[in-house]
Amino acid sequence: MKTGNLIIVIFTATVLVLILFVNSCAPSAEVSGKPGAQLWAENCQRCHNTPPPLVYDDKQWDAVVTHMQIRANITQEEADKIVAFLQESN
Amino acid sequence: MKTAQIVSVCIGILFIPSLAFGQANQTQSQMNENRLKESGETKFLLSGYGFTGFEKKGDESTFGPLGFSPIFLWKKTDRLFFEAELEAEIEDGEFDIGLEYASIYYRLNDFLIVGAGKFLTPFGIFSERLHPAWINKMAEKPLGFSSETGMVGPMTSLGAQARGGAPLGNTKINYSFYIANGPGLLTDGDEAGKLDFNNLGDNNLNKALGGRIGFLPFSNSSLEIGASGQFAKVGDRESPYKKIGAAMYAGDLSYIWHAKSIKSVLDLKGQYNYLHVERTDYSDLRGNSYSFDNNSSAYFLQVSLRPVNVDSDILKNVELTGRYSRLKTPEGSEWHRKQKQTTLGINYWLSWSSVVKVNYAIEDIEGSDSENGFFIQFALGF
Structure with missing residues (x-):
């Protein structure tokens, strides 16, 4: 097998194993019990200052958090809780 | 089987687990459906950032660079999302405008988002997360991380890319994998052996494969460590360089520490990039053949400290920053460079996304006169 094809096979196998693994993942009770406010504080500051809830309206927050979910790979559960918190607090 | 066919099969296989496990996550899917019913209206935001400043290097000084980068976000449905950024900049007296990224994403399930278009490459953390002027703690980008x-x-x-994140007990794991046109190999003149990362039209049939895996070991997400890689053939299809391959690797680190004793937040960031291009012969400007070990590396380590919990309204907006950055390109090449830079700075935050930065950079370039620099930059995210 050529080196290039070998890299593709290894790469694809890694992707598949990881996706299978990730799909079977579950949070601990401590993590799943975190409120949106805490997740907002913990995740935003990984890259930048934490934005105040008042800076965007409900629809804008939905778009912004999706943008951030993609950029920082935050989990869906975290994104949902953060959006809910920001929409309640703005 | 040809490489392109293998890639096609691989991409197809990639989606099978998401479909299978979509069934397993029935409860979550129902919740998603409920969200879907509630949405349906386009959610749009014009966001972005701008910056301007002043810099003095050696005996030259100038206002600028100046940049304006509007970001367009459309959330069409609960699953469908589009993002794009334009980049307009005046630097070294020249105006330039470009499309930084434009991508469509579709959320297949809670753990997998697929997307296609032009995107910030998930290779380390600097390009994807840290490069915008209002996020970058320094006025300049680190050595080896800018054009x-x-x-x-x-x-x-x-x-195209596939990415996602998932909880794992008290920890979290995330991944980003992509297939792209990949870089092209420059083979002429004084840049022979260098990679052109603006290879928007593919120069060969081979596609670059790459990705990043990140791990957050603490439940408060304060620490993230990541490993990245990218592999590609880089030579032009009809050239003698068509079999030349390139491999690149990166390691990255991000850590946030709330130092209660000094009422401050410490922010540590770092990334190490290593790039290897297979050895081959090039011709110099006089037609003589030469070759060299084509290995490059660049890294930075950055620390900042901001006393966000002190009582003083002025002091809590002050941030002290420091960064060490190093770049090494191949010895024997026409573009050999060995350079290190230490940058110290003070930032003052006018709002959560508006900052004035004052930096002093001490540079050491091997075999050349080093020019220390002084920078003032005003950056605003909106």
Whole structure:
């Protein structure tokens, strides 16, 4: 097998194993019990200052958090809780 | 089987687990459906950032660079999302405008988002997360992480990607994998052996494969460590360089520490990039053949401290920053460079996304006169 094809096979196998693994993942009770406010504080500051809830309206927050979910790979559960918190607090 | 066919099969296989496990996550899917019913209206936001400043290097000084980067976000449905950024900049007296990224994403399930277009490459963390002027703690980008100093790794890519994140007990794991046109190999003149990462039209049939895996070991997400890689053939299809391959690797680190004893937040960031291009012969300007070990590396380590919990309204907006950055390109090449830079700075935050930065950079360039620099930059995210 050529080196290039070998890299593709290894790469694809890694992707598949990881996706299978990730799909079977579950949070601990401590993590799943975190409120949106805490997740907002913990995740935003990984890259930048934490934005105040008042800076965007409900629809804008939905778009912004999706943008951030993609950029920082935050989990869906975290994104949902953060959006809910920001929409309640703005 | 040809490489392109294998890639096609691989991409197809990639989606099977998401479909299978979509069934397993029935409860979550029902919740998603409920969200879907509630949505349906386009959610749009014009966001972005701008910056301007002043810099003095050696005996030259100038206002600028100046940049304006509007970001367009459309959330069409609960699953469908589009993002794009334009980049207009005046630097070194020249105006330039470009499409930084434009991608469509579809959320297949809670753990997998697929996307296609031009995107910030998930190779390390600097290009994807830290490069915007209002996020970057310094006025300049680190050595080896900008087109001005030469890129050691991709900034953007044109292709498709699959990514997601998931909890794992008290920890979290995330991944980003992509297939893209990949870089092209420059073979002429004084840049022979260098990679062109702005290879928007693919120069060969081979596609670059790459990705990043991140791990957050603490439940408060304060620490993230990541490993990245990208592999591609880089030579032009009809050239003698068509079999030349390039491999690049990166390691990254991000750590946030709330130092209660000094009422401050400490922010540590770092990334190491290594790039290897297979050895081959090039011709110099006089037609003589030469070759060299084509290995490049660049890294930075950055620390900042901001006393956010002190009582003083002025002091809590002050941030002290420091960064060490190093770049090494191949010895024997026409573009050999060995450079290190230490940058110290004070930032003052006018709002959560508006900052004035004052930096002093001490540079050491091997075999050349080093020019220390003084920078003032005003950056605003909106």
